[in-house]
Amino acid sequence: MRALVISDLHSNASALRAVFKRVRRKSFHEIVCLGDFVGYGAEPNQVLDLMRTARQKKYYIRGNHDRVAAGLDDGRTFNAPAREAAFWTRDHLSGPNRKFVQKLTVGPVDHAGVLLCHGSPYDEDEYVFTESHAAQILDSFDARLILYGHTHLPVIFSMDEHGLVAGMLVRGEATFHLDPARRYLINPGSVGQPRDRNPNASCAILNTERMTVQFLRVPYDIRKTQETILRAGLPRILADRLAMGT
Numbered sequence: 548m549r550a551l552v553i554s555d556l557h558s559n560a561s562a563l564r565a566v567f568k569r570v571r572r573k574s575f576h577e578i579v580c581l582g583d584f585v586g587y588g589a590e591p592n593q594v595l596d597l598m599r600t601a602r603q604k605k606y607y608i609r610g611n612h613d614r615v616a617a618g619l620d621d622g623r624t625f626n627a628p629a630r631e632a633a634f635w636t637r638d639h640l641s642g643p644n645r646k647f648v649q650k651l652t653v654g655p656v657d658h659a660g661v662l663l664c665h666g667s668p669y670d671e672d673e674y675v676f677t678e679s680h681a682a683q684i685l686d687s688f689d690a691r692l693i694l695y696g697h698t699h700l701p702v703i704f705s706m707d708e709h710g711l712v713a714g715m716l717v718r719g720e721a722t723f724h725l726d727p728a729r730r731y732l733i734n735p736g737s738v739g740q741p742r743d744r745n746p747n748a749s750c751a752i753l754n755t756e757r758m759t760v761q762f763l764r765v766p767y768d769i770r771k772t773q774e775t776i777l778r779a780g781l782p783r784i785l786a787d788r789l790a791m792g793t
């Protein structure tokens with residue numbers, strides 16, 4: 548598998564376009580998206596049109612914001628700005644994009660031995676932050692590689708042959724060689740709303756033949772995205788957080 552792995556696009560079309568431009572010359576023939584195509588931002592249709600028409604093979608799963616924007620959940624667990632953005636999205640989706648989010652596959656999904664999920668393989672809404680939580684997941688599922696999103700943090704957890712788990716937040720750009728003796732839980736970070744205090748869009752390229760994962764950080768026009776959010780009348784905090792990377 549040679550895949551562009553992305554997650555948490557959050558209706559940020561400028562960030563997504565910058566990612567696609569950055570990886571144009573990279574070798575991958577699949578796009579894996581771990582959910583939250585929409586929510587927070589004001590460009591849901593632009594993001595969904597780009598994702599639906601990408602020419603690579605697509606392995607897409609649903610995120611919790613997609614579920615609410617699709618009208619499948621009332622968003623009562625969301626904070627006020629997130630719920631407002633999800634309802635705004637629900638009202639602004641084009642017909643084809645509404646159908647697309649309503650029909651997104653719910654994770655976990657096994658793709659060629661790699662498990663794809665939004666929050667955790669147990670639950671779309673579960674956040675995985677700690678090594679003990681990662682260990683519990685790697686103990687319960689036997690996939691060599693689990694890809695997840697939802698936290699908006701680029702992270703690698705690895706479990707060795709003795710069951711010991713080590714995790715690290717990936718700072719900036721980095722390429723990792725995956726050890727065949729270990730199993731991994733990997734988050735590519737967020738394209739549309741990073742939360743590691745680095746506002747640049749985050750993504751990863753996974754090559755299971757070479758056993759490498761390359762994390763990339765891509766600058767984009769943040770001010771332009773902020774303006775679309777404010778012009779749409781969405782809460783200012785959603786625009787402010789983009790510049791802070793929080």
Ligand SMILES: [Fe+2]
Binds near residue numbers: 612697698699
């Ligand atoms: Fe998200």
